[in-house]
Amino acid sequence: MTLMKSLLGASALLALGTVAALAEPAIIYDVGGKNDKSFNEAAFNGATKWATETGGTFKExxxxxxxxxxxxxxxLAESGANPIVMTGFAFGDTLGAVAPDYPDTKFAIIDMVVDQPxxxxxxxxxEQGSYLVGMMAGLASKTGTVGFIGGMDIPLIRKFGCGYAQGVMAANPEAKVVLNMTGTxxxxxxxxxxxAEIAKSQQSQGADVIYAAAGATGVGVLQAAADLKILSIGVDSNQNYIHPGSVLTSMLKRVDNAVYEAFKEGADLKAGINVMDLAAGGVDYxxxxxxxxxxxxxxxxxVEAAKAAIxxxxxxxxxxxxxNTCPAAQF
Amino acid sequence: MTKLPRWADVVLVPLICLLIAFVFCGLLIAAIGQNPWVALTSMIQGSLGTQSGWGYTLFYATNFLLTGLGVSIAFHASLFNIGGEGQATLGGLGVAVACLFIPWPHWSLALLGSITLSALFGALWALIPAWLQAKRGSHIVITTMMFNFIAYALISYLLVNVLRPEGAMDPATARFDKAFNLPKLADIFGVMGIPFSKAPPANIMLFVALALAVATWALLWHTRLGYAIRAFGKQEKAAVYAGISPVRITLYALLLSGGISGLMAVNAVQGGAHRLVMNSVEGAGFIGIAVALMGRNHPFGIVLASLLFGFLFQGGAQLAMASDPVTGEQLKIPREVITVLQALVILFTGALPYMVQRPLEKLFARGGR
Known part of the structure; x- marks a missing residue:
């Protein structure tokens, strides 16, 4: 009898243990890759911060x-991971189709609105963070020409470019902004x-500060700017350390905080739209x-004055x- | 030097190649500080250990079976069609056109429509390289390979500028009408009263592909055209002397090859994603070459080889999520390493069978004495 009891107790404990182990949060990085030193890496940093604070583990x-x-x-949903966080708008359509099949699993998506319970x-x-680094670029530029290199040509990245151009104009109304996208x-x-090639071409057009909003592509932009002895601006993560003395600043997009918050909320993740703006510390320089x-x-x-004004x-x-229009720049 | 007995050539050589490949993969995994045994078991468990795993394995196998058959038909005419990737990409466009712009009354008609259009688009994509080879002697390897890049660029342009729905950021078409979704294995087995996991996208195209494998076998060994293709491939001069037109056979073989490769998109696009995305082929066109080589260009061999590659693909996807059964910790195997693992298997099974064949022949010659 006692043996039976302890066996039952042990199996109950085991079952509990399995449930606890199953409710691991998970993060999916988009094709840019976990080590892009930018967007996805910010997500990884957020997940790591959660793991070190709570001692928990996560799937990636x-x-x-x-x-x-x-x-x-x-x-991931079938493996019991909960919540599942994914980085990037490109998951939007797929998540919209998959989420209803797993009503007990919570999902979080960054950079896209998916309307599911x-x-x-x-x-x-x-646009607000980009405005601030745009002002910084306008103030730092000696030639009066600055560059912007986007990743994929989508409205989201034009939003970066448009805010940047407005910031540049606010600092120097005479400035010229050269805008390029890496691909489609x-x-x-x-x-x-x-x-790197686009950065060189922008430099030859006179640009002496270049803002890259292009995930891992930006690593090439920062490298080229350092080689050409001009200034660059990083994105998403703090990229100032990559080329000290050449990276003017970085537009911080606190993807790390978003992932950290989602992991912390765990299975009780609150559904709905969460806007992370300048006031909430979602973006910064x-x-x-x-x-x-x-x-x-x-x-x-x-720049601080502009920040307060925004x-x-x-x-x-x-x-x-x-x-889908931009008053300050032509795409 | 004596030739190998047929069973050794067909069974032993691929098995030894596979074994060598796995040894190298194990060394690689050990070199990055992970446990190769755990990796191997989680690959097998994830692809063959569950219904859902089997479903995905069969789904990928269907892709590879179709592209493999496509490659093999051209091979029999001694034409190395590297363009399966581009032909399947265009096949995807055919599926999208069939499913987005034609209001079919029933999925079965939609299936017929997308089969027709994808085969047509795939065949047309092979037509120009075929014509250039037949009439101008431009090497088929170069032209089909270049046509892959044109296909990527074309699809990229169409998805970004034409087919992308208003307001969407992702370069992909809208979702197809749900009524056109192909019956999944779960639905088909369900009719027979066998429960099967609903998650994986393996669908009715598996059976279409198997039927096509039989049809390919019948075509190659039991029809005039098949005889002409094989004769032309074995000895062009003799074939011409026998009255076989090189231009016609080159065109026919490559059109068939491109058409079957194009059909792969019905499985991937209509059966799997339900919309056309960038890179919908996932490299199946190139894997088809390895599948055809490993299957010795025989449809039966290709069926087996495509299963193996389906297992590798699904196992690779599982490997990224594998965790250690003892500690429960996730294995740290980066995606680049998984690509290298898949490439190693393709290298050893597809490209290096002769490395195994020679020593084996010697061994058999000694044993036979």
Whole structure:
């Protein structure tokens, strides 16, 4: 009898243990790859922060190509992972189709709105952060020409470019903004060679500050800017450390915080749309020891003033995706 | 030197190749500090250990079976069609056209329509290289390979500028009408009263592909055209002397090859994704070459080889999520390593059978004495 009891107890414990082990959160990185030093890496940092704080573990998966999204989502959901966080708008359509099949699993998607009762959609006001780094670029440029290199040509990235151009104009109304996109498909997020080529071409057009919003492609842009002895601006993660003295600043998009929050909420993840704006600390510009010598007190004061003005609502930065037009630049 | 007995050539050589490939894969996994045994078992468990795993394995196998058959028909005419990837990409366009713009009353008609259009588009994509080879002597390897790049660029242009729904950011078409979804294995087995996992996309195209394998066998060994293709492939001069037109056979063989490769898209696009996405072929066109080589260009061999590659593909996908059964920790196998593993198997099974054949022949010659 006692043996039976202890056996039962042990199996109950085991069952509990299995449930606890199963409710692991999971993160899926898009084709740009976990180590893109930018968007996906920010997500990884957020997940890691959660893991070190709670001592928990999480599953992670890198997409190999566009066609495997559905399989990855389904298999993670079936493995019991909860919640499942994915980075990138490209998961939107697939998640919309898969989420209803797993009503007990919570999903979070970054950069896209998916209207399902078990999905949390996290979007950022990238135009505000880009405006701030645009001002910084306008103030730092000696030639009066600055560059923007986007990844894939989609409304989301035009939103970055548009906010940036407005910021540049706010600092220097005479400035010229050269805008380029790397490509039209997913590979544009992971093409550092092409990024470097575009950076060189923009430099030859006079640009002396280049903002890259292109995932892993941006690594090539920053490298080229450092080689050409001009300034660059990183994106999503703080990229100032990659080439100290050449990276003017980075437009921070706190994907790490979004992932951290989602993991922390766990299985109780609140569905709905979550807008991370400047006021909420969702976007910002990066200052640290690596770029301190590049930023004068005057520049910093002006950008801080603009930041306060945006938060108070005094300055409105145009959101490209609200009407697919940009008052400050032509794409 | 004596020739190998047929069973050894067909069974032993691929098995030894596979074994060598697995040894190298194991070394690679050990080199990045992971447990090769856990990796291997989780690959097998994930692809053959569950119904859902089997479903995905069969889904991928269907892709590879079709592209493999396509490659093999051209092979029999001594034409190395590297363009399966591009032909299947265009086949995907055919499926999208059939499913987006024609209001079929029933899925079975939609299936017939997408089969027709995908085969037509795939065949047309092979037509120009075929014509250039037949009439101008431009090498088929070069032209079909270049046509792959044209196909990528064309699909990329169409998805970004023409087929992408208003307001969408993802370069993909809208979802097809749900009524056109092909019956999955779960539905087919369900009719017979056998329960099967609903998650994997394996569908009725599996049976279409198997029927096509039989048809390919019948065509190659039991029809005039098949005889002409094989005769032309074995000895062109003798074939011409026998009254076989090289131009016609080149065209026919490559059109058939491109058409069957194009059919792969029905499985992947209509059966799997239910919309046309970028890179919908997932490399199946190239894997088809390895499948055809490993299957010794015989439809039966190709069926077996495509199963093996289906297992590899699904196992690879599982490997990315595998965890250690003892500690429960996820294995740290980056996606680049998984690509290398798949490439190693393709290298050893597809490209290096002769490395195994020679020593085996020696061994058999010694044993036979």
């Amino acid at each position: 998966l890198e997409m190999q190509n566009e066609a495997q999204r559905e399989q990855a989502l389904r298999q 078990n999905v949390k959609s996290v979007v950022f006001t990238e 498909d997913g590979s544009a997020w992971n093409n550092p060679v092409k990024g 990066a200052m640290d020891d690596n770029n301190a010598p590049l930023v004068t007190d005057d520049m910093k004061a002006k 938060i108070s609502g005094e300055v409105k930065v145009h959101d490209y995706m609200s009407d």
